[in-house]
Amino acid sequence: MTRGLTRHFTSRKQTVEAVQGLDLEIGQGELVAFLGPNGAGKSTTLRMLTTLIAPTSGSASVAGHDVVTSQRDVRRAIGFVGQGNGAGHRQLGRDELISQGRAHGLARADARRRAAELIEDLDLAAVADRKVSSLSGGQRRRLDIAMGLVHLPRVLFLDEPSTGLDPQNRANLQELIRRLHAESGSTVVLTTHYLEEADALAGRVVVVDHGRVIADDTATRLKSGLGDLVRLGFGSPGDSARAAARLERVPEARVEVDGQSVDLRVKDGSAMVGELLADLAADGVPPTRVEVARPTLDDVFLDLTGRSLRETQQSPTTDADAPSAPTESEVAA
Amino acid sequence: MSTFVTDTLNVMNRELKPVWREPMAVVFAMIQPLVFLCLFAPLLPEMADGSALQWFVPGIVAMTALMGASFTGANLMEEMQSGSHERQLVSPLGRPALLVGRALKEVVPMLMQVAIIVAVVTPFAFDLHLGGVLAAAVILSVFSIGVGALSFALALASKGEDWMFWTVQQTLLFPTLLTAGVLLPVDDAPRWLEVVSMLNPMTYVVDAVRALFAGTFPVDVVLQGVLGAGVVAALGLWVGVRAMRRSS
Numbered sequence: 034m035t036r037g038l039t040r041h042f043t044s045r046k047q048t049v050e051a052v053q054g055l056d057l058e059i060g061q062g063e064l065v066a067f068l069g070p071n072g073a074g075k076s077t078t079l080r081m082l083t084t085l086i087a088p089t090s091g092s093a094s095v096a097g098h099d100v101v102t103s104q105r106d107v108r109r110a111i112g113f114v115g116q117g118n119g120a121g122h123r124q125l126g127r128d129e130l131i132s133q134g135r136a137h138g139l140a141r142a143d144a145r146r147r148a149a150e151l152i153e154d155l156d157l158a159a160v161a162d163r164k165v166s167s168l169s170g171g172q173r174r175r176l177d178i179a180m181g182l183v184h185l186p187r188v189l190f191l192d193e194p195s196t197g198l199d200p201q202n203r204a205n206l207q208e209l210i211r212r213l214h215a216e217s218g219s220t221v222v223l224t225t226h227y228l229e230e231a232d233a234l235a236g237r238v239v240v241v242d243h244g245r246v247i248a249d250d251t252a253t254r255l256k257s258g259l260g261d262l263v264r265l266g267f268g269s270p271g272d273s274a275r276a277a278a279r280l281e282r283v284p285e286a287r288v289e290v291d292g293q294s295v296d297l298r299v300k301d302g303s304a305m306v307g308e309l310l311a312d313l314a315a316d317g318v319p320p321t322r323v324e325v326a327r328p329t330l331d332d333v334f335l336d337l338t339g340r341s342l343r344e345t346q347q348s349p350t351t352d353a354d355a356p357s358a359p360t361e362s363e364v365a366a
Numbered sequence: 367m368s369t370f371v372t373d374t375l376n377v378m379n380r381e382l383k384p385v386w387r388e389p390m391a392v393v394f395a396m397i398q399p400l401v402f403l404c405l406f407a408p409l410l411p412e413m414a415d416g417s418a419l420q421w422f423v424p425g426i427v428a429m430t431a432l433m434g435a436s437f438t439g440a441n442l443m444e445e446m447q448s449g450s451h452e453r454q455l456v457s458p459l460g461r462p463a464l465l466v467g468r469a470l471k472e473v474v475p476m477l478m479q480v481a482i483i484v485a486v487v488t489p490f491a492f493d494l495h496l497g498g499v500l501a502a503a504v505i506l507s508v509f510s511i512g513v514g515a516l517s518f519a520l521a522l523a524s525k526g527e528d529w530m531f532w533t534v535q536q537t538l539l540f541p542t543l544l545t546a547g548v549l550l551p552v553d554d555a556p557r558w559l560e561v562v563s564m565l566n567p568m569t570y571v572v573d574a575v576r577a578l579f580a581g582t583f584p585v586d587v588v589l590q591g592v593l594g595a596g597v598v599a600a601l602g603l604w605v606g607v608r609a610m611r612r613s614s
């Protein structure tokens with residue numbers, strides 16, 4: 034369990050190029066989010082790491098086991114919460130937890146005890162003895178996560194765990210994942226296209242686009258690299274032009290004028306606001322309005338790709354979601 | 367090998383849980399054969415060698431086995447669509463066990479259904495030969511495992527497309543039933559139909575089950591029945607395991 038986990042991942046998908054030559058190393062105990070728009074290759078990557086599909090080329094190892102040559106060892110070491118429902122709809126929640134425990138080699142009594150523990154821990158007591166099909170979306174998700182945890186996996190993979198949940202359930206789920214990660218010390222790898230989720234949850238954010246890693250760091254560092262946005266409003270376009278000229282002197286700042294407002298993007302901008310305002314007032318162009326915005330991961334994505342992640346979410350491109358299906362059939366054939 | 371056995375038992379036990387919990391579902395699943403039994407039985411002509419029911423019931427029993435097992439792929443299809451099949455693929459359960467455990471499970475509802483049919487018809491003009499019925503149940507078990515495996519293979523090949531599964535299943539179901547002589551004897555059939563019937567392994571299963579239900583034990587007929595069921599089982603498991611290995 035405590036042995037350092039190293040994961041190398043190199044893969045080249047020539048045909049659909051869902052994932053192109055990804056190199057990644059994740060240490061034991063990290064909580065990593067793959068962030069990217071639909072069709073970026075997040076799920077395809079996860080499906081390769083969980084042995085569902087084989088890489089076209091390149092290799093990957095999870096918990097020290099190769100995902101192609103030691104599939105069973107990988108499967109023993111990982112928990113997997115897919116995009117759908119892991120629990121069979123005709124089954125009872127508790128039965129599924131027990132079956133999953135048995136599948137992982139627990140003795141009958143141990144599987145029962147472990148199921149009871151998880152039911153208690155994930156607040157499933159009220160629904161565990163009901164048919165899975167009668168559970169709400171949030172309850173099913175918790176049950177799925179419980180199933181992924183039955184064998185205390187060294188690595189837990191979650192594929193878009195909060196998709197389809199309402200904001201309340203999403204917040205609860207994030208809290209649950211954070212807590213489980215802190216308590217278990219397992220490595221947690223999840224995919225998401227929710228910026229807030231990656232931001233709130235993960236210690237490390239791997240931004241994926243077009244099958245490539247385009248950024249890989251903590252959310253804080255990714256954002257601080259970008260700088261804060263200071264938006265200043267002025268009485269007239271003349272004032273804003275004059276203020277902009279003055280603001281150009283701020284080191285490493287990017288200044289944009291738009292009519293009566295000036296956008297200043299600069300590192301630690303929030304800390305300089307007082308000074309900036311005093312300086313502009315002294316110059317005779319006191320701003321009439323000030324807004325300071327911390328950068329979001331969307332700004333990071335926009336900066337890296339020139340596209341907003343929110344836009345790509347709203348208008349999924351035609352090739353979105355395509356990668357995982359063709360890859361699948363291609364590998365199957 | 368022991369892993370395979372353990373895995374298979376785990377898969378089978380999981381599949382059986384809904385059966386034990388809701389045994390009535392097994393009855394609902396056999397509505398069609400029961401309707402056939404109720405509607406056809408009064409139309410059957412009197413036969414020289416005894417009750418027509420004696421000839422017809424074994425056919426209905428075989429039909430129930432075929433229908434139940436051929437529908438079963440729909441359960442896997444549902445799990446493919448919901449995501450629980452995927453979850454099992456990522457578990458340490460071996461691919462062959464995922465198929466074989468499911469196919470073995472088919473024996474249980476099939477035996478329950480045979481028991482129900484026999485219980486229903488025994489008060490009427492039907493002589494119960496318990497030994498024969500039990501021997502027939504063994505042949506039908508092997509047959510059910512094979513048909514179940516084929517149905518799972520079809521579900522896997524359909525990749526979660528319902529229409530594909532049902533189109534193929536329905537297209538094959540009735541020709542298989544009819545050419546096996548389940549509803550009507552094929553003895554006086556034209557040559558081509560006779561050939562089709564001879565190529566249908568279910569024909570031999572039905573013949574053997576009829577002989578055994580009648581309390582007779584013609585060794586050649588019974589052996590052919592065992593062989594027919596065995597061919598279906600071997601083919602089904604081979605195709606099914608292959609399909610499951612490719613599943614992702």
